[in-house]
Amino acid sequence: MTDMMNRRRALQVAGAAAATALAGGLPKRAHAADLELVKPGVLTVAYNGDMPGTSAKDGKLIGLDGEIMQWVGEQLGLTVEPVLMEWAAEIESVKSRRVDAMHGMMGWNEPRTKVINITDPIYYGGANITQKKSNNWSTIKDLEGKTIATIQGFGWIDQLKAIPNTELKLYETSDAAMRDMLAGRIDGLFADPPLVQYTISQNPDWDIHAVPINQEFDPKYSTITGKYNIVFGLSKEAPNLLAAVNAKIAEAWAGCLNRKTAAKYGLGDLSWFEPGAVNERAGKDRPADWKQPVLTDACKA
Secondary structure, eight states, X not given: XXXXXXXXXXXXOOOGGGGGSOXXXXXXXXXXXXXXXXBTTEEEEEEOOOTTTOEEETTEEESHHHHXXXXXXXXXXXXXXXXXXXXXXXXHHHHTTSOSEEEEEEEOOHXXXXXXXXXXXXXXXXXXXXXXXXXXXXSTGGGTTSEEEEETTOTTHHHHHXXXXXXXXXXXXXXXXXXXXXXXXXXXXXXXXXXXXXXXXXXXXXXXXXXXOOSOOOGGGHHHHSEEEEEEEEOXXXXXXXXXXXXXXXXXXXXXXXXXXXXXXXXXXXXXXXXXXXXXXXXXXXXXXXXXXXXXXXXXX
């Protein structure tokens, strides 16, 4: 396995966002003293160590999502404290106020809005099917009759379960799922697209590739057939923190920080910063007229 995977086992990214800083009439900015933090002056952040999204080095968060989270915390005048845990434990840790925030290539979905506050996006993702190079599956129908897999706690589990005539396996970690993919114990894997792209680029001899879903948006399979927001998760008890983080995310979009950071990890392509045609958050956890943030023309050069 890659060094990234070994490190993980050992320890285990203006546009329209500025106006979106918040649903529900929350304040657009907040002073550090007003932020609802688990520890005063400290932003405690859960991460699972899956690169290129998150890891930690010398006490600071790294990775695409990690560097942006680190920057947000420092911009708010806070000390950022990384807390390593498995992905499946992160939401509960935010809910129970053991940490202030969670992150790591996390996609928005409506059920999550019922239990945590979700920030504006830092970039966008779309589902890929990781599979052997001898296959080229790119639609929901292609998966019928196959054994597919994803990671416990991932937002598309319910929709994967709804695919007819498939067996769905859930793994605690992306590492374990990838090992079973390489061993032929699963046919198709739904993992974080940035992680998969990064891992395959580091292991060109592996006989696998990731094929994007290529079919029209289907509401029944919205998280699989559409592009989704990559976000941070915060406590429902921290509206001021949500407002403050969203204001910094708007600055990241306006100043190209998200794209510049992504480029460091091989993800600078514009597709990571272009929202899908369907805006699923408008009228749900955002106002009906909310627009998904996009890069300025200067950031696209």
